Amino acid sequence: MRIVAIVAAGGRGTRLGAGVPKQLLSVGGESMLRRSVRLFAGHERIDEVVVVLPPDLAAGLPPDLDVPGKTVTVVAGGARRQDSVRNGFDAVRGRADVVVIHDAARPFASADLISRTIDAAVESGAALAALASSDTVKLTGGAGDAGSLFVERTVPRERVFLAQTPQAFRADVLAAAIEAGRGDAVATDEAALAEAAGFPVRIVAGEPTNLKITTMTDLKAAEAIAGREPASTSVRVGTGYDLHRLVEGRPLILGGVTVPSEKGLAGHSDADVLAHAITDALLGAVARGDIGRHFPDTDPQWKGASSLAMLAHAVTLAGEAGFDIVNVDAVVIAERPKLAPHLEAIRASLAAVLGIDAARVSVKGKTNEGVDAVGRGEAMAVHAVVLVAGRG
Secondary structure, rough: OOOOEEOOOOOOHHHHOOOOOOOHHEEEEEHHHHHHHHHHOOOOOEEEEEEEEOOHHHOOHHHHOOOOOEEEEEEOOOHHHHHHHHHHHHHHOOOOOOOEEEOOOOOOHHHHHHHHHHHHHHHEEEEEEEEEEOEEEEEOOOOOOHHHHOOOEEOOOHHOEEEEEEEEHHHHHHHHHHHOOOOOOOOOHHHHHHHHHHOOEEEEEEEOOOOOOHHHHHHHHHHHHHHOOOOOOOOOEEEEEEEEEEOOOOOOEOOOEOOOOOOOOOOOOOOOOOOOOHHHHHHOOOOOOHHHHHHHOHHHHOOEEEEEEEHHHHHHHHOOEEEEEEEEEEEOOOOOOOOHHHHHHHHHHHHHHHOOOOOHHHEEEEOOOOOOOHHHEEEEEEEEEEEEEOEE
């Protein structure tokens, strides 16, 4: 399933009165546009990011969009929001199964909210994040200034939800919604267009901090939210674990080094349990899934393959996401053979693939004191931890 994110930033936010397009305004030292794009570029389930900007801004790639993670495509927006989203969808039409649409003016949505909205859209066709109203809701007889209006009726607040983004759609649903938005039809979000096209839209519990920055008051509130963020979000830790059975007739390969042994490890690839655990830890640190997702044991191309190649791929993914490896610590749990004579060679082999000094690679050998399959010499297990740091 291919999932594409469209970040809607085609307007100028004149209500804010800042004199520049509001999506370029800084919130906590980073523009709201960059923050919103980074949400999706760094999300493990998003395959591609499209940003819709005013035509003059789309003519040149703003430096704000130089974010780690996925390639970002910029398209020019249209006169209305629905026209801008249509332009963004046209850029990926035919290569997206699910499309997530998010306002650049909501820079504090969480990765969990994005995932939950995607899941709901996959199941129901269309979904949007929304907050339940906590206030009593009054419906007036028309539109205008509050001082000139009268209450027509009170609406049960338990039925009222305040729409947010992200909003997610299966591609066929969004295509039909966009068609419903052609001509004179005007909608403030894609969920309304999906409703007009006859599709049910599912509610996903939104987040109070996922506010939309429209006024200077909103901007001040956003600065307060940014001020509560951790001082540094660029350091991450990943953990990995793997276990393989020991069998006769197979070489024992650990960290790319062949270790003399009566038995080797069973597996689809070369069964390098140490490289597998470190690969899993690295993928976890940069939120790129697990080793089974990238190298399934049902794929014949990985039969007998070097596990160091898998580790090298994980290193590439970490680099593309904007992270450098700081250090690795791994514990190999086995009754035999003794690993001490081979640890330096193993550390050097791993360091060469990880692109770091061997002094930052720790590999330790432990026994399981005769307990369970590992203790009986029937299997070998590895626990690994990887620390990565963002480039800024």
